[in-house]
Amino acid sequence: MTSDLTPARPVEVDRSSPVPxxxxxxxxxxxxxxxxxxxxxxxxxxxxxxxxxxxxxxxxxxxxxxxxxxxxxxxxxxxxxxxxxxxxxRRPVELSSLYDDLIAGAKEPHTTVLDLKVVAADATVAAALNLPIGTEVTWIERLRFAGGEPLALMHNAIPRDVLEVTPADLAERGLYELLRRAGHVPRIATQVIGARSATATEARTLEEKRGASLLTMTRTAWDDRGRALEYGSHLYRASRYSFELNLSAG
Amino acid sequence: MTSDLTPARPVEVDRSSPVPxxxxxxxxxxxxxxxxxxxxxxxxxxxxxxxxxxxxxxxxxxxxxxxxxxxxxxxxxxxxxxxxxxxxxRRPVELSSLYDDLIAGAKEPHTTVLDLKVVAADATVAAALNLPIGTEVTWIERLRFAGGEPLALMHNAIPRDVLEVTPADLAERGLYELLRRAGHVPRIATQVIGARSATATEARTLEEKRGASLLTMTRTAWDDRGRALEYGSHLYRASRYSFELNLSAG
DNA sequence: GTCAATACTTTGTCCTGACAAAGTCTTGAG
DNA sequence: CTCAAGACTTTGTCAGGACAAAGTATTGAC
Structure with missing residues (x-):
């Protein structure tokens, strides 16, 4: 009972390889x-x-x-x-981009851009991004679909000097991919998940009944040096969506 | 510009200490x-x-x-x-016990045990804990308060051979502390966060209006060897509670 | 002045060797 | 048979040295 491992062929290493x-x-x-x-x-x-x-x-x-x-x-x-x-x-997904993908992957997801404009940051956005109030940010409003049904209403704010976004870019690539291509690597994100009832407008957009429960998620992503890259405030249909997390205890 | 660090007193090490x-x-x-x-x-x-x-x-x-x-x-x-x-x-909270504590810490939290009994696992519980249907588990129903108001309605199932729980124990210590004392160290947990509207009964217990939005959280915690220690299905008042997460990108 | 080649700095990988600490197993006294 | 002392196994910590690889800064040719 000294060893239970006796592989068929011995494990070998290649010293000429650049792989450590x-x-x-x-x-x-x-x-x-x-x-x-x-x-x-x-x-x-x-x-x-x-x-x-x-x-x-x-x-x-x-x-x-x-x-x-x-x-x-x-x-x-x-x-x-x-x-x-x-x-x-086994190990936790550490998160990378959006949880959507887990579910949406099987449900032919797509996203439509409802709005894209440059605005002055209000108090909420400014605080989240750690910028002075009134700083210009790009404001994006998107509706994400999966399986032909609306899944989430997403709002994002991005400092203009971090990234210039065009609707065409957004149609092609995810926001996180655009960030990465611009050399901004999100390192950590702080996220708050809550819930509330839909307003009449939100209900209409998401094809829910008025007063239906929605999951809310706000997130700020930061790079290596503590620079805020993106603030997001999203609404998910609770009837169609949930967050799945794997947590590890230290 | 070779070094920006010149501490007042030099950092010293104690070689006689057992600390590495x-x-x-x-x-x-x-x-x-x-x-x-x-x-x-x-x-x-x-x-x-x-x-x-x-x-x-x-x-x-x-x-x-x-x-x-x-x-x-x-x-x-x-x-x-x-x-x-x-x-x-800085650092991701890795999760340890419950997020409640973050908020509740400042709000004199306490918990009352509504129910504690041994039941046969139904399909949901059995699946979550990876046990045969019908296996005996301890079923706990608790109401958590913060600041004098109900905050969460918590249901837990624990395999009997993992831990024998008494109401007295639960009154004193958290569930996770009891587990640890029994030698069961939770290593990872899988968690799902969602939302739905309160039923009449739930609304009454949580002092919410009927149909109010509630956050739902179900969790299974596992030890080192993949043994399920605990299954929890909890309801939080969305008006009083949200989950805060810090996520790190690999 | 511009740009490429070179030197230098700093972290990354890898080696040999040694002892300490925590479990497990064996042995022997009673 | 019981139980404690000791032997053994295995991971944990630490040293000191060597070279490689990736950036940065400098130098020199044009």
Missing amino acids: LYYQVATRLQELIEKGEIGVGARIENEVDLAERLGVSRPTTRRAIQYLVERGMLVRKRGVGTQVVHPKV | LYYQVATRLQELIEKGEIGVGARIENEVDLAERLGVSRPTTRRAIQYLVERGMLVRKRGVGTQVVHPKV
Whole structure:
């Protein structure tokens, strides 16, 4: 019961590759785990043996294992060993763009731009973007459809010096893709999810009954240096939409 | 312009302490940053110099810096250096227990147990907890107050072999604390947030008008080995509550 | 003055070696 | 048989050195 791992062909590393060794090892291990060649709960070889067998140093092996531990695939216990974690427990989507995509992906989504203009930031927008009130921002109003039905009414504000948006761009690409192409990489976002009843106008736009429950989501996205890139205030039909999150405890 | 960091007193390490050196260094750096002694955007000393000045090896220094990079306080760029990130961009709450606490903390929260019984899992609960239908689970119904007003109506299901809950325990400690004390450490949770209108009964319990918008949140928490620890189905008054999230892009 | 080649700085990767700490298993006393 | 002491296994921490790769700044040719 010393080791449960004896792969058919030995894991090998390619020293001439520009891919870091630790990453090669990690990828290899990940494949073995995902293919089920190392059963869930099984212990993998200890660091020292594994390093020797692969012909790399222990720190390199360690780093590879660490990488998978951080991704939630492995668990280490001192004096015990390293075990494969149950797939259910695997790792959180960290969020990237919009949750819509999860659902909408299967429902032929599309988006129409209702409005696009340059306006002076009001108090709410200015506070969210950390700008002086009255700063010019691009204001976008979009209606997102999925499966032929309206799904969400989306409002965005973007500082003009961050990005100049044209309707044509928006029709083609998502807002986040446009940001990235302009060299603005969103690093973190703060998001607030709430709910309220639809007004008559909102209900009409979203094809809901007046007073229907809507999910509200406001978000501000920031780049590396703490610069606000985008503020969004969105309304989702609660009857058609929900947010799904995976959270990991430190 | 080689270094912008010249702390008043040199950072020191205590080699007799059981606290790992890298962690001591990381903590020290974090303090300096949080106190603002290293301005936002400023570069910190390079690894080699820092290591020498502290009398530790470069790998140790590196690990300390890496730790802060992972927590979002620092950004590294090869050939450039390591910079302090804007505080706005700081760290994602990883989730631990309930978001309530953020808001409720200031509003003298308390919780009353409405019901606590052992029942057979129905299809929904069984599916969520990955158990056979009919398995006995503890079913808990609680009403959470903040500022003297009802805030949330909470339902939880817990497999009996995970935890035996008594009303007295629940009155004293949170559900998550009880789980932890029983040796069950929640590792990740999958959560779905939605909205709907209150039924007459729900409205009465939560002191809302009938048809008022409610936030719904269902969650299943899992431990290391993929074992489901808890299923929760909660209703929040949208007029009093919202979920705040910080998300980080990979 | 402009632009490309070069030197320099700083982080990234990798190695060998050593000891410490936390579990687990074995052994032996009672 | 029970239980504690000790041996063993495995991960955790740390050192010191070497070279590679990616930016930045400088220098020099034109």
